[in-house]
Amino acid sequence: MAFIDYYKILGIDKNATEKDVKAAYRKLARKFHPDLNPNDTEANKKFHQINEANEVLSDPEKRKKYDKYGENWQHGEEHEKYAQQQRAQGGRQYSGFGGGHGQGFESYEDFGGGDFSDFFQSMFGGAGGQTRGQVKYRGQDYNAELHLALKDISETHKQTLTVNGKNIRITIPAGVENGQVIKIAGHGGPGVNGGPAGDLFITFLVAPDPNFKRDGANLHTTVKLDLYTAILGGEVTIDTLTGKVKISVKPETQNSTRVKLKGKGLPVYKHEGQAGDLLVTYDIQLPTNLTEKQKELFSELAGRGKVKGEG
């Protein structure tokens, strides 16, 4: 447990007045407040430090103790006695509804101030003592990742996750994007002093698929087509996310021709009944290892002169 220089954190010197402390805190809090820096864990960490520094330096009694024992906090009977007293006084009370009423896909949000350092806890006995009336103490937000295959997001389904020893059943909406974050309210760390629990943020990571490339709700795939089917026409069986489909190939189909299978892509996120398209690109394969007879036939075909569109 290292000593924390609260003056350095607030960017003030040891002779700073109460007004200076307040001004420095206000300035930094406006810069690093979690509500102003969504999804920024660094800013959130910094805000915790600023809060802790302010908690000590804005309270004359705490500041006096800190100045006296700060760097030598591990020694000194008086300090220990003080810390015990503070612990006995208990914590502040949470007042508020907590941030757990949002639905679904919100950005990261946290109150600062709940997680004081070990140094603070040891010196001042937890989060007790002076309070800034409005400060609330929610539990810590948890972040988790859920790896999915493309097929997993072809329809809405439920999945059970184990987070910190607790089973949570969540709905995975069809068509969810790679990197999309879902918030499960109240499934983060427990609150402090009766405060509400934090939230659980789950990031969906959709793995690239070997057969399909995704572009929003549309899927792209490449299908090999033999020369004869391409020239004469026929049928080809194609794998889609929901099974195989047979499609007809027009005669004289050119290489890289693209056909669209309407509604055979991914479901459109949160738009039930709507789906993207599957775009199939033909990759025409030229025959190899021809027999003598086949070569003869190609020579004969070549001998008949150029066909329309050739060369």
Add this chain to the structure above:
Amino acid sequence: MATTGLIAASEFCTYHHVEYHFINSLSEAGLIEVRVIDEGTYIPETELQKLERMARLHTELEINVAGIEAISHLLQRVEDIQEELRTLRNRLHRYEED
């Protein structure tokens, strides 16, 4: 009329140490939606998280309603840009695999 899923504005003000005027100003600025039922003002639960964030900005950082309005617009732009960035990254990923 039923008030299910609604929080009384007075209750919110008590818990968060904000004046009723604050909620009224946010509502007038179009930043939150409130419902008036039998002369009482209520906040839909769906608005609560947004309102709590604004209350924190107001009480913890002493930001006035005009400031909160500006911040809300900028945060919305940041979220939109982050969303666009994510979509573009995913699209770029498609070409990188080729």
